[in-house]
Amino acid sequence: MATMDNEVFQAFVTHAAVVTLKMMLMGPVTSYFRFTRGSFSNEEDVARKSDDEKKKLLRSHPDVERAQRCHRNDLENIVPFFFIGLLYALSGPDLSSALIHFRVFTASRIFHSFAYILAFPQPSRGLSYMLGMLTTLSMAYNLLSKVFVP
Amino acid sequence: MATMDNEVFQAFVTHAAVVTLKMMLMGPVTSYFRFTRGSFSNEEDVARKSDDEKKKLLRSHPDVERAQRCHRNDLENIVPFFFIGLLYALSGPDLSSALIHFRVFTASRIFHSFAYILAFPQPSRGLSYMLGMLTTLSMAYNLLSKVFVP
Amino acid sequence: MATMDNEVFQAFVTHAAVVTLKMMLMGPVTSYFRFTRGSFSNEEDVARKSDDEKKKLLRSHPDVERAQRCHRNDLENIVPFFFIGLLYALSGPDLSSALIHFRVFTASRIFHSFAYILAFPQPSRGLSYMLGMLTTLSMAYNLLSKVFVP
Secondary structure, eight states: OOHHHHHHHHHHHHHHHHHHHHHHHHEEEEHHHHHEEEEOOGGEEEEOHHHHHHHHHHOOHHHHHHHHHHHHHHHHHHHHHHHHHHHHHOOOOOOHHHHHHHHHHHHEEEEHHHHHHHTTTTHHHEEEEEEEEHHHHHHHHHHHHOOOOO | OOHHHHHHHHHEEEEEHHHHHHHHHHHHHHHHHHHHHHHOOOGGGGTSSSSHHHHHHHHHOHHHHHHHHHHHHHHHHHHHHHHHHHHHHHHOOOOHHHHHHHHHHHHHHHHEEEEEHOOTTTTHHHHHHHHHHHHHHHHHHHHHOOOOOO | OHHHHHHHHHHHHHHHHHHHHHHHHHHHHHHHHHHTTTTOOGGHHHHHTOOOHHHTTTTTOOOHHHHHHHHHHHHHHHHHHHHHHHHHHHTOOOOOHHHHHHHHHHHHHHHHHHHHHHOTTHHHHHHHHHHHHHHHHHHHHHHHHHHHOO
């Protein structure tokens, strides 16, 4: 198909797949913290344990909640990147300009996850969040200045 | 590329970008409430404060939670709109019919955000939620009546 | 448009629409539990009730929280499926191979929802979650082995 012959679209495919895989990784990271910290949400997940143990295991744990906040932040930011980025990639931007947008976004979100899970001192996490958001806003501006049919 | 020469697709691009930008705005809205209400989730976000202040700042606040529920509701509704709407726009619908769907959805979600953040009396928020959902369902019906390869 | 003449793309459209509709269904399921269990999050949702009743209705309920966790898990898994699956469908895979991926994913997520809402004994829910994730990972591997422009 025509889209896959286009180098901008190929670059979008690559970066979109990489950040999506990164986002998917947050599922196993959360599971890892659930098992190592002993913190579950569902009765059926601890069915084989004694009643005493169940009570302890059905509590929240700060590390699990942190992983979930990181995952949620990914959804809130990677979803808009994919939506805007896909339409932007189809709108025929310069390859060099598109590559800068995709690379900056991907790098900012990979850094953001390390900053969140490992609790780096602020403002490192805040700045990487803002950088990713600004990249998406820049693509949206570029897109809407070319296509606007309200 | 062919898609961007098509008026239905251009209309989808416009409305999809607008509702995605509206959804992204919920991030800064939540941050605004975090700073003005003094309500944070991460130790490192309040690292420079005294121990007494930290305890107060690491509590939840109703306004922050309300903004988060609004953001989550956006994800739960704008994501399906984008998925179904993109495929619907590619399936060659009438321009007039497509424009009605896109405009009603966009308007319903902008109203929904005001209704949520400003706590309008019900059923205003509930009705705007349902209107947006019905618009997406109507596009899904239209799409699947043309394309169905299970 | 070219995409809609392609059988792989038609199969993607069908399965993507079905799992998106399934995900949208979690909204009404949550509402159902809110009304039958009497559990709301917003003051304005219980405005007509007496002050005594309000207090009771503004509490969380395990069934509402379970439906919300199921909905969130859908977002965390169906969003990556759509992103990766769309790009995979555009990359020209074999029809038979694509159909296996789409069908296994759709079946695994429908089963997952029943397993979550009806609290099936584990590891049924965990295995259906992993099966869906592996399907998406397999498509991502297939996609990135064809297209990689970082």
